[in-house]
Amino acid sequence: xxxxxxxxxxxxxxxxxxxxxxxxxxxxxxxxxxxxxxxxxxxxxxxxxxxxxxxxxxxxxxxxxxxxxxxxxxxxxxxxxxxxxxxxxxxxxxxxxxxxxxxxxxxxxxxxxxxxxxxxxxxxxxxxxxxxxxxxxxxxxxxxxxxxxxxxxxxxxxxxxxxxxxxxxxxxxxxxxxxxxxxxxxxxxxxxxxxxxxxxxxxxxxxxxxxxxxxxxxxxxxxxxxxxxxxxxxxxxxxxxxxxxxxxxxxxxxxxxxxxxxxxxxxxxxxxxxxxxxxxxxxxxxxxxxxxxxxxxxxxxxxxxxxxxxxxxxxxxxxxxxxxxxxxxxxxxxxxxxxxxxxxxxxxxxxxxxxxxxxxx
Amino acid sequence: xxxxxxxxxxxxxxxxxxxxxxxxxxxxxxxxxxxxxxxxxxxxxxxxxxxxxxxxxxxxxxxxxxxxxxxxxxxxxxxxxxxxxxxx
Numbered sequence: 383x384x385x386x387x388x389x390x391x392x393x394x395x396x397x398x399x400x401x402x403x404x405x406x407x408x409x410x411x412x413x414x415x416x417x418x419x420x421x422x423x424x425x426x427x428x429x430x431x432x433x434x435x436x437x438x439x440x441x442x443x444x445x446x447x448x449x450x451x452x453x454x455x456x457x458x459x460x461x462x463x464x465x466x467x468x469x470x471x472x473x474x475x476x477x478x479x480x481x482x483x484x485x486x487x488x489x490x491x492x493x494x495x496x497x498x499x500x501x502x503x504x505x506x507x508x509x510x511x512x513x514x515x516x517x518x519x520x521x522x523x524x525x526x527x528x529x530x531x532x533x534x535x536x537x538x539x540x541x542x543x544x545x546x547x548x549x550x551x552x553x554x555x556x557x558x559x560x561x562x563x564x565x566x567x568x569x570x571x572x573x574x575x576x577x578x579x580x581x582x583x584x585x586x587x588x589x590x591x592x593x594x595x596x597x598x599x600x601x602x603x604x605x606x607x608x609x610x611x612x613x614x615x616x617x618x619x620x621x622x623x624x625x626x627x628x629x630x631x632x633x634x635x636x637x638x639x640x641x642x643x644x645x646x647x648x649x650x651x652x653x654x655x656x657x658x659x660x661x662x663x664x665x666x667x668x669x670x671x672x673x674x675x676x677x678x679x680x681x682x683x684x685x686x687x688x689x690x691x692x693x694x695x696x697x698x699x700x701x702x703x704x705x706x707x708x709x710x711x712x713x714x715x716x717x718x719x720x721x722x723x724x725x726x727x728x729x730x731x732x733x734x735x736x737x738x739x740x741x742x743x
Numbered sequence: 744x745x746x747x748x749x750x751x752x753x754x755x756x757x758x759x760x761x762x763x764x765x766x767x768x769x770x771x772x773x774x775x776x777x778x779x780x781x782x783x784x785x786x787x788x789x790x791x792x793x794x795x796x797x798x799x800x801x802x803x804x805x806x807x808x809x810x811x812x813x814x815x816x817x818x819x820x821x822x823x824x825x826x827x828x829x830x831x
Contacts, residue, residue, distance in 0.1 A: 617760060618758050618760040618761050618762070618763070619759075619760030619761060621761070621763075621774055622760055622761035622774055622775070622776050622777070625774070626772065626774065683770065684770075694754070694756065694763060694765050694772060695772060696770055697769075697770030697771065697772070698770075698772055733756045733758075734756070736754055736765055736767060737767060738767055738770055739767045739768050740768065740769065740770055
């Protein structure tokens with residue numbers, strides 16, 4: 383069957399990399415932001431970026447995810463949190479929580495932000511080791527406390543590596559006690575700064591990750607526990623309870639801290655995935671005409687290769703993370719690394735291998 | 744009484760936690776909970792819907808038979824309305 387020319391889908395979500403700076407020095411960060419001393423050069427005034435969001439509404443924009451770097455380092459963050467909902471946009475945020483005080487918590491509440499806070503271990507020893515800043519754990523707990531004062535619910539995100547792999551039950555207890563509504567476990571993979579962690583044996587192998595997952599429940603008295611793995615590598619019970627999960631890449635555009643558009647956030651590191659400065663170029667033009675985005679729409683999911691092309695979840699998982707795959711192997715349609723590895727190790731469930739009739743030539 | 748099988752163009756997968764119905768033509772996947780997956784296993788062309796409902800009531804030890812049968816009928820109707828069943 384010939385490759386189809388897909389219609390341009392709505393631009394549902396902008397991943398807004400608010401700033402390129404961070405107050406932590408996380409050893410696993412894939413963005414690799416600079417530290418505070420350089421931060422004045424790593425963000426743009428909100429007034430220069432706001433028109434991009436105003437224009438994007440006509441493309442179907444309905445939500446914005448604020449990430450970074452650490453979003454609360456942007457001097458206009460409170461204005462951003464005020465303006466985006468006023469534009470009719472839902473807002474989500476990923477934050478390390480260390481800069482949340484009463485004022486910030488109130489802003490999150492007023493903007494009805496759904497947010498997640500990174501916490502990597504039940505003790506300062508574990509968390510600060512990965513975040514690479516002494517005192518980070520205490521500062522994050524203080525930020526969480528400010529959120530609780532406002533009655534906010536949030537998700538805790540825990541980055542899984544060797545040191546905390548036996549401590550997840552304690553993390554579940556801690557997250558519940560802190561008032562979180564769920565715990566999401568992200569597996570640290572070799573990308574950006576974490577390449578060094580791999581060299582030092584700090585990352586878990588795929589079989590180790592799957593073993594950790596198998597020892598964990600999916601929920602604990604209603605408290606949800608989510609593992610960020612491709613659906614084919616999750617127990618079916620996880621999918622029944624939490625859904626298949628998809629990154630929605632066909633409706634997402636990254637807005638980098640320098641005002642450039644990109645495929646999710648990798649435009650920061652991969653020149654080919656930098657779609658140009660949206661302060662000088664219309665976001666409508668980029669969304670409708672960028673060759674990479676057009677290719678993405680034509681080839682994903684029907685042109686996904688390898689194990690992803692034969693997976694029952696091909697059309698919903700969409701290769702799990704095409705940005706990650708492109709960063710790793712330079713191929714948007716390549717199979718997702720962990721799934722390929724699972725296949726090679728005989729760990730990919732055969733029951734999920736099917737023949738798709740809709741296949742790009 | 745009519746008897747049904749899942750549309751043979753579809754692919755059904757299951758384990759103890761639930762099941763999936765995959766349409767190779769569209770790539771769509773329907774996720775089924777444990778009960779729905781069990782119902783699909785019972786739609787083998789040998790049982791009436793009433794018999795399928797009885798099997799579900801027994802398997803899951805459902806005490807309120809009226810509600811249990813109603814739920815089964817409703818699910819079967821959803822499958823039928825989506826052309827996911829074939830009468831034998």
